Structure formats: C-alpha cells, structure tokens
Amino acid sequence: MPSVLPILFVLVIALGLMACAALFTPKGPQQVLIRTSLMLALAACYLMWMVTYLAQLHPLIGTPARTI
C-alpha cells in the first residue's frame, strides 16, 4: 500500500545526518567547507529522491503500456 510515510522517514534520516555533519565536523581550516558541502549534498540528494518517489506514489498517467 503506497504511502507517504517513507518520505517522512527518510526526511528524518536526512535531517539527522545533516545535524551530525553540522555538529561533528572536525575543526580545522576546512571545517566550513566540509560542513557546507556535506549538508548541501545531503539536502540535494534527499530532495531528488523525494521528488522521484513522490512522483511515482500515485501515478497520474496511469500504467505503462507496451506494444509488442
């Protein structure tokens, strides 16, 4: 039964990972760079996955049809 729950679930995971990146990046000259990059990458990847999953949840087009 397709539901919206996986999206929220993965959102929580992504947010958690972003928080880890925010808090646990080691201090040093590259801290800001690493932190920003990790958070942005996680956010971007989650967004793309979320949109892809959501688009297929309740397909509006109908079903795929193939002619042989």
Added chain:
Amino acid sequence: MSDDYPSLLRSEQMSLVQLFVPTEVAHDTVAELGELGNVQFKDLNPNVNPFQRSFVGEIRRVDEMGRRVRFFSTQIEQEKDVVPIRPLYDSAPLIAVGPRAPQAMDELDVTLAAHEQRLTQMNETYQKLSERTKELIEARHVLRETAVFFDKAQDHQTDIRTSFDDSSAPLLQHDDRENQYSLGTSVQFDLEFVAGTIERVRVPTFERVLWRVLRGNLYMNHTDIVEPFVDPVTGAETRKNVFIIFAHGDALLAKIRKVAESMGATLYPIDANADKRSESLREVEGRLEDLQNVLYNTGSSRRTELTKIGESLRSWQDVVRKEKLIYETLNLFNFDVRRKTLIAEGWVPTRDITTIQLALRHATEESGTSVPPILHELRTQKTPPTFNRTNKFTEGFQTIMDSYGVASYQEVNPGLFAVITFPFLFAVMFGDIGHGFIIFVAALYMILAERKLARVDLGEIMGQFFYGRYIILLMGLFSMYTGLMYNDIFSKSLHIWHSAWDFPSNTTDTKLVGIDNGHRYSFGLDPGWHGADNNLVFVNSYKMKMSVVLGVIHMTFALCLQFPNHLKFKRPIDIYANFIPQMIFLQSIFGYLVICILYKWSVDWSNATTQPPSLLNMLISMFLSPGKVDPSEQLYAGQPFVQVVLLLLAAICVPWLLITKPYLAWKDMHKIKEQGYVSISGEGDGNGIHRNSSDEVLEGEEEGNGRDIAEDGDDGEHEQHDFGEVVIHQVIHTIEFCLGCISHTASYLRLWALSLAHAQLSEVLWSMTLEAWLEPNGVFDWIVLIVMGVFWFVLTVFILCLMEGLSAFLHALRLHWVEANSKHFEGGGYAFTPLTFANPDSKE
C-alpha cells in the same frame, strides 16, 4: 561558529600595511616576499613616467638579458634536431639574493653577452658559407651544362664545316676567322656568349625580352637544373635553369648582360676552351668540398654551443623573470631621501602578517645587513581586494564563480556553495550511471597523476580539463547518483528493487499493460516504464515538475544568502525593504506552486472526489480570475480564499519593494537639510576621515601617526546620496526581480530539457549501433558486433560524455550565474593579485 579559521564563506580579512625597507635590503626583501606570494603592492608613484622611475637602469639591464635569453630560446627551437633543455626543477639554482647577488648578476650578464656574440657570429658565418656554397653549386651546374652545349656545338661545327666551305654558318659565325683557321680543327668560341642561371619561371619571359631587344640576333639554349636550390635562411626552394646565349658584337652582348641582370639572372664567366672549363670545374668542386666541410664543422660547433646553453636556459629565464618583477615592484615604492629607505604600501591577508614578518627577518639575515625592514599596519577606509584562500580542490569552483564577477569585500562568496550545487545541477541534466562513471574515472586518473601532469605543458584544452579535475570528479559522482534516480545506464534500466508494475506474460493482445502491485520502487524511476509507449509522457511530467521544484528551492536558497550580507554590512533597512518583500513575492507565487506540485503528487486521485487539476491552468487562473475556482477542479478545500490571500501578498510586495528604500532615503535627506549643511563631503553617516596608524604594530619603531601615503582623496569613499539615483536603482531592482522570478523559474526547465535530450541521444545511439547485432551467428556477425561495439563506445565518449558534458556544464554554470547570483550577488570587488614568482603558465 568557526572563527578560528577564515573560511570560503567570505573574503579573508585584509589589512593595509606599510613597509619601511632600508635600501640595502630592498632587493632581497622583495625577492623573499615574491616567493611567499602574499602581498599586493600599491603603486605609490602613480604620476611618475615609467622612464623616470628610480630603477629604470636595472630594468633596462634585465630587459637586455631577457632579450638575449629569448634569442637563445628561439635559436634552440629552430634547430631541426631537438636540443635538450634541462627543465627548471632539474637545473642548478642561480643565487640572486644575498651579498653575492650583484656579482652573480654581473657574471650572468657577461656570460649571456658572450654566448650571444658567439652564436650570432656562428650564424653569420654559416649563412655566408651557405650562400657561397649555393653560388658554387650553380657555377658547377653552369659548367656542366655549357660543356654539353659546347660539345654539341662542336659536333655541329664539324658537320657544318664539312658541309659548307663558307664558314659563315649562322650560329657559329665568328668574326675572327684567323683564330679559327690558325688553331685548326679545335673550335674557338671567343667570348661571344653569355652563360648563367635564371629562375625557371622567368625563362619564357627572358627569351621573349631578349628576342625583342636583339631582334632575333641571338641563339639561346637552356636546360633545367634538376635539384632545387634551398635558400638557407628561409628554407624556400627555387628551381633554376642554366642558359647560354650566343650573339656577336659587344653592344649586343652588353645588352644581353643588362637584360639578364634586370631579370635577376646570375652570370658566370665560362671559358670557351674545354680544358680550361674542366679545370674550373675541378676547382669549383674542390672548393665546394672544402666549404661543405667547413659548414659541417660550423654546424656542429653551433650545436654544442646550443646544448651548453640549453643546460642553463631555464634557470636563466627564471632569474631574468624574477629580477624583472622585483625591479618593477621596487619602482612602485616611494623613495624617502631623508632616511634612505623605501616605503611600500600593500594589501596583505591579516592572517599572513606573521609569516611576512618572518620572511622579512629571513631576508635581512640572507643579505647580511643588520637593519631589518619594518612592517606597520594602517587603518584605512579604502576597500581591500577580495581574497578567497583556495586549495587545489576549491580552486576550480572558485574560478568558475569568479568568472562572473569578483565578490565584494566580505560579501558572501557563492563559490562555497557552488562546490556542491554546481555538480548537482550538472548531474540533473546529465543523469546516466554509465556516462557518469566514465567522466568520474577520467577525473580520477587526472587526480592520481596530478604531480606528473602538473609539470607537463598540456596545451590549452587539456590544460583546462586538468584545471577542473575536481569539478569533473564531483560531476561524475553526482551523475552516477542522478543516473540511479533516472534509472538510466547507457540507455538501459536497472531492476534492483521490487518494481511497481507487473506485466502479464501470457497475453495474446499486442498491448501489454502493467498492473499495479502495490510496491513502489525504492530508489529512482521504476524500470517498468522502460520501453513503454507512454514512458515519455510520464517521465516528462516528472522531470518538468522536478525542475521547477529544484529551481524554486535553489532560488530561495540564493535569496537567503542576502541575509548574512545585510547583517555583515550593517544594513538592517535592506532586510525589511529588500529581503522580506522579495522572499514573500517569490514564495507566495512559486513557493505555492511547488507546494501544490508536491501535494498533488501525494494525493491518491483514484480514490479522490475531484479530478486532478492541471497545475498550469490553476496558476494562470489564480491570476486571471482570482477567487474563483471551479469546484470540480479544486486541489484542496478553501483554495479560492488561500489563492486570493497569496495574490494580495504578492501584489503588496511590489510597491513595498519599489517605494520603501527611496522613501527612507528621502526622509534622510530632509533630516540632513533641516540640520543644515555640516560638511560638503556627505557626512550623513557621521564617519570621519581619520586614518590612524594601528595600535597593533607588531615590531619596532613607532613613528607617531604614520599616515597612509597614497591618499586618493575622497573619491569612491562616500556614496552620493543622490535621490534620483536611489529611485532609479530601486525601480530597476524591483522590475528585475519580479519579472526575473517568472523567467528564471521557467529557465530552470532546462534541467528537464537537457536530461531528456541526453536520454534520447543515448537511446538512439544504442538502437542504431549495437541493438541489431546483439545475437551474433557466425563470424561475420561477431566481427560486426565488435566493430559496432567500438563505434558505440567511441561515440559514447565523444558525443555523450564530452559534447553533452560541455553543454550541461555550460547550462549549469548559467543557472548559477544568472538565476542564482542575481538574487544576492553584488560583485563589486577586485581580485587580490599578489606579487608572486609562481608562474602559472610556465612551460617545463
């Protein structure tokens, strides 16, 4: 959170420093600072003619050395056999600093002059000898060919003499018969001919001219010289002919000679006597042999000279370049005659001040003097250059963002975020696991072979790819991820998880329809869509909506970057007058659209009461008929009211954006007018023009209040509160933003367009090459399969990876430059260009 280190978020903090450098140690100080590459010197003598500056003499000397070095370099390049040049990292260093430096430079000068003189002398000799050789070869040809003529003529002569008693045979007519008779049968041709060589192309013209001038009273014979003559200097080939012209009478001969010389022929003295001719031939050949020997020796000694030069050429080039830079920099300093010091001003990153101090101390030690240069920080109102400290990873990203414009000092640097957003947006347009893997591997190779490749001159195109190797690495990585999302690997689909669609295997229909089995494909597009007829219908809808979603989120993110800028530059007005109305406008229209997209996807329309509405129509009717929503096409309850509210919000934002700032500026102006004029130079903000020396002097003398020497006055320091300008600026800004919102959102649809093109190209390539040959029966099929396979791979790399890659690169860059930067970027800064000896385009 991370104030310990400066980050890529903003430009590093820069300080204006003043250096007091005693003259003895000046050269070494600049050399040391050049090696560090941390200081950007200001020109303290802007009004001085370049020919009147203090170090003009030294620069001239260095220029002369540079010219000599360039001369050597061109001579070496011209050699047909390659002369080895020892690369810089292998050469012995030339000591150009320290107490021995002037002697070393003098020695270098003398050495270079000596080499040059020897080389030019050898070149001249070689050229002269070559010309002489050419002449001798021509002479030899002439001798040979005329020998043939004379032999033929002799035969004729005997024929004629036997057949005619009258010795007035036309060709061989001779005035002096006595000579003829007295010498018997041997034929005398007493100087009644002219012989020489002429270029082959000129021969017909020559003949015609001579015929006309002499009215036919001549006999001319000519033959081709088979081998072409090669001009030693230019290497051009000319083909020549030997000619011999017989005529009688001095006047005619003189005319022939004149005509010949005017046509560029070379005349050679040929003796009529056969013996004398063969003697001259032998002489010519002997001389030719000698000349060839000498030429060979000169050539080889020249080569040895060039090889010796090649050993040290690179270190000379390096020293000359550095010295030139040092003296040019020294020319920028201010020479304080009273205290015998040079005063320099420059920008340095504040963090690097200690390193510079150490370098200064090091320079003093090296030069052996006891008076160190002194560094002195100044306070100034001038805008420092923008400096973002990059490493080999971030360098590429920062460069591509800087190409749009250098960020203002302390403004938020878009390069930091571009490290991830750029490869990501590229990947959305490029998404294919296979192609992403190919470019990932290519970048990986370049990175692993970094050291080796950095030394080689890769050429312009490959050099660019090498420069962006980390960008390409991330692009490949993200492309593999988006390829997983689009479920596309070389135009095929992966079937890793449980698909949502079951296709019945035993149907007699020509159409196979998938049946929903309740699963949903976990990561990416369901492989059930691959090969379906309505595949594109679904995928296009998905990709277009995704593009809008990603676009609006990217623009919102870019807009939010305005906020730290306003905080940093202490412009709270801008937050209320610019940032907030912009944000509300963007979100109330396009943020609403994104939410509707996501909401519409999350509703199960097969169980809903209404039909799924077209979002595009919904948005358009929101504007055209606000407050009216057809209940059968409603997306959610209460929609008309919400849409009206959002529309009103957007409508308020436009005048808000347009009017607030000009109104506040107008109020300010009135306040100032009421208070009366305090000062001419716009002191509305109350800042003085004081320039105190900083209390943070880290070493040495306090000179009271050191002043910033190059006082440019007040230009560019204070904004003119010209009211008209503020209004115009704000109008432009408002229109640009509001119209831009719509056009930029549509612009993000290129994410869809390019990924569609990429997928279709990939599919076409597969179906046109490999698809038909996948089941080979027999040798021929196997051969074709292999050939097609190679063809497919080559086209994949060149068209799909390179061409499409460049295209997606360009579009992703455009999205960053135009759509994202226009939301927050000010870009009024100038780049930090320190004096550095590191040569970015060194050929080693």
